[in-house]
Amino acid sequence: MKYLRGQRRKSQRNQEYRRNGIAALSCVATLVLFLTPAYSAEPQSANPDTTPRGGESTHDLTGLSLEELYNLDVIQLNVIGGHTHPAHEIMFGYQFMFMDMGDHLSGTRDVSEAEILKHFPSASTGMTVEEHMVEVMYAPTNKLTVMAMLPIKRIDMDMVMDGFHFTEHSAGVSDLQVLALYTVLGSVTKGHRLIINLGMSFPTGSIDEKNTILGETFKLEYPMQLGSGTYDFRPGLTYLGESKKWAWGAETRTALRFGRNGSGYRLGNEYELTGWVGYAVTDWFAPSLRVNGRIWGNVHGADPDIDPTVDAEGDPDRQGGRRVDFLMGVNFFVPNGIFKRTRMNIEGGFPIYEDLDGPQLSTRWLISAGLTYSF
Template sequence: MLNSIVSRWMLYGTLWMVAVGSGYAQDAPLPEDLTTLGPEELLALELIPIDVLGAHIHPKGVWMAGYRFGSMHMKPAHGLHDRAYALEPKAMHTGMHMVEAMYGITDRLTLAAMLSYQRSILRLQTTEGMRYRITASGLGDVQIALHYALRASMVHYLTSFAGLSLPVGRVNLWSDRLPRPLPYAMRPGSGTWDMLIGLASIHRLKDWNLGVHGDALWRIGKNTYGYRLGHRIHAGAWATYRLWSWLAFTMHVDGHLLGDVSGRDARLDPHVSPMDDPALQGDRHVMVQPSINIYLPKGPLRGMRWALHLDLPLKVWHETAAMEMHRQWILALQWAW
């Protein structure tokens, strides 16, 4: 029901913005140094897709607020297990809300913070054929980072970031249907302090923007339940074509690498379900992501940017995963002032 309402609202909103934006003119010539531009001009360039972590820089004194809603569907990895489990996963859906805020400390240095809230639904089946539907929700970990523009010319834009993920999200969650703790993948928090680093390089060729990016999350230590989640590496490349000054299309190819859980939660028996096995929590997949980006340079919503992304698996490796990515879509908006 919620996904249907959000999807319909998203479609109506996109059609309205297309109609409003169709009368906007092309943008004027821009200076060589991007740090001389205002926040609305920077957003209008569509240099960086919204989903590229840590790649946005804002001028000194400028605030930016953002919101994203993502819907991710996962399914069991076929052909992985050679034996039956007492609880077999059948499908998993996660809806995630993310809010972010950024502030330009200088023209090249930006402070960013992000908080998420997720709700997951897992469908399980026993060897006797009984089906269970388990739900879980809660706040995720808080991410705080500094973004720095190493280069900010019209032709080449190079950014970096470094930060921390703070263990705010809950780890000790129990099933609402079964007398057991939730599996690793359903817990919104990590329980550990984690490091974040990343780099993005963008080249602008008239109405085309070509970019590559990479970021990593490194887990530090183990949580109070004796485990840590796997380290994560994310890298990709994209091409954006600006059809008009207010509308751009992007094709993004993403690679994701997530390691297995180190240690284990002693309350979970890895023989009961593959989702309780720390050695089956890793994931490796490549996604193709078409998206549409809309920027509003006039009217009451001036300075707002919208993006709609659809993630589809291009290649998935099954060797180390209890569940595999099936599809995902993300609606995102940003507003700078």
């Protein structure tokens, strides 16, 4: 009982965590909305070199010497842009992501815990996924950027069984991803780029996560495992558009999985389509909007150590879904000084559409933050 009381306190802490997250998300949204009007009031005459003509503005660079012109970047690095890197540039980055899940859906229909408990002896009541990702990028040429990303995950799922509440927990390294981004059309200076992404993920994440509750050790359900257990092919296509003030783009990402992992199953394929627009209010600040659509399939095969009759999360046929997220972000860039070329972004959002092969926990909100440094 002492253990269960401890678990209940943990559950309450998780709920508090979620409430704090919602508050943080609201802060991001408010910041975006508060700072965005600043750009519409941006004075064209603020720059003394600007010569308005016919509603357009231009910068008079005739004051620069020949050498200065010779070394002037056509695209000045600012808060928008990025994604790929000029030749021989190295980037180190850290990304944080937090996702809060609760309320069950089956298809698009709300399902109560009581309804789930009619079919399963236990039911999830909430879940949080926390991810820390370190990444490194290097550009051998202007057209090619290679990158490696290693996520570290912490997953907590609150459960209820016979009126007792407890929390399942897993944490550790997830699957290592290695990607190559190759610009096939356009360039930074043209303002449009089409980039092919080819990548692989390696099964460095555990698929053997277990918990011991009330003296009984059991294997955690599929969403609680840290990796896929398979070598996955990750092709994608990115379109990037950039103007002086605007950046926009669209990207497809996929995870194509083959064979079976060591536990006798493979996760479903994932298909993702995302589109975004950002506006550089200043050289160092840009709010952005993004819509992200994702389809992921059910588990193929089954892990014999996971009992599909105990809870819905253990059923291979209740893992797939479709979701569209709406995300708002703020992006910061350091153009000068000791932290020159450091980028920071915070983005938060929530699903505007969700259809799950459930009952499954639906996503309430998600937030991410990133910090990168290039040299």
